[in-house]
Amino acid sequence: MINISTLSMNDVKEVVSFISGTKYNKKETMKNLILFSVDTAACLQECLTLKWSDFQVYDDHVDVNFKNRIAKISVKFYNQLSVLRNKNSDRVFDISNHSVNVMMTAIREYLDPLNSRNITFHSFKKAGVSFTRKILASTKF
Numbered sequence: 004m005i006n007i008s009t010l011s012m013n014d015v016k017e018v019v020s021f022i023s024g025t026k027y028n029k030k031e032t033m034k035n036l037i038l039f040s041v042d043t044a045a046c047l048q049e050c051l052t053l054k055w056s057d058f059q060v061y062d063d064h065v066d067v068n069f070k071n072r073i074a075k076i077s078v079k080f081y082n083q084l085s086v087l088r089n090k091n092s093d094r095v096f097d098i099s100n101h102s103v104n105v106m107m108t109a110i111r112e113y114l115d116p117l118n119s120r121n122i123t124f125h126s127f128k129k130a131g132v133s134f135t136r137k138i139l140a141s142t143k144f
Contacts, residue, residue, distance in 0.1 A: 011041070014114065022106070029098050032087055033106050035105055036096045040127040042075035047103060047124045050064055053095045071094050079087065114139050 036050055037093050045053075049069050057136060058081065059066040065081040067074045089097045103124060111122050 018114065019108055021110065023107070029102060032096055032098050035084055035087060035099065036103070036129050038080070039076075039096075040124070041130050042076055042080065043069075044128050045069065045074070046128055047100070050096050051094070051098070051100065052105075054093045055095060056093065057095075082133065097142070 015037065021139045022034050024039075027064070039045065039114050040047070040050055041076070043049075045067075053069075059068065060078065060081065063078070064075045065078055067076060084095060087095065107122075107124055111118070114120075115122055
């Protein structure tokens with residue numbers, strides 16, 4: 004079994020900062036894609052197939068309707084994503100799998116120049132799940 008590296012929230016912040024400094028032409032899409040994956044624990048295919056019609060906006064939150072589950076995001080984050088909206092596509096993240104792979108290669112080279120960790124897009128999903136688990140573990144019910 005391949006061990007996919009879990010990133011810390013500091014790693015995620017560093018990646019978003021790194022992308023901001025690149026000349027990559029879809030960097031806003033990529034940053035929001037990563038933040039969305041962390042926030043919703045969505046895998047890459049869930050993100051790339053997500054449509055604007057999959058969102059249900061309420062006053063205090065937004066439901067994201069995936070095929071097998073519903074995740075919640077803030078209205079503020081939804082508004083941030085809305086800036087990406089392309090009139091020619093219903094997809095939220097109008098980016099190709101190839102473009103994501105190119106950026107992931109750059110992220111791996113930046114975060115792990117010695118290639119000692121197996122950093123993949125799935126690492127962002129795991130970061131979100133780990134962060135949520137830590138918050139829930141420290142919460143008293």
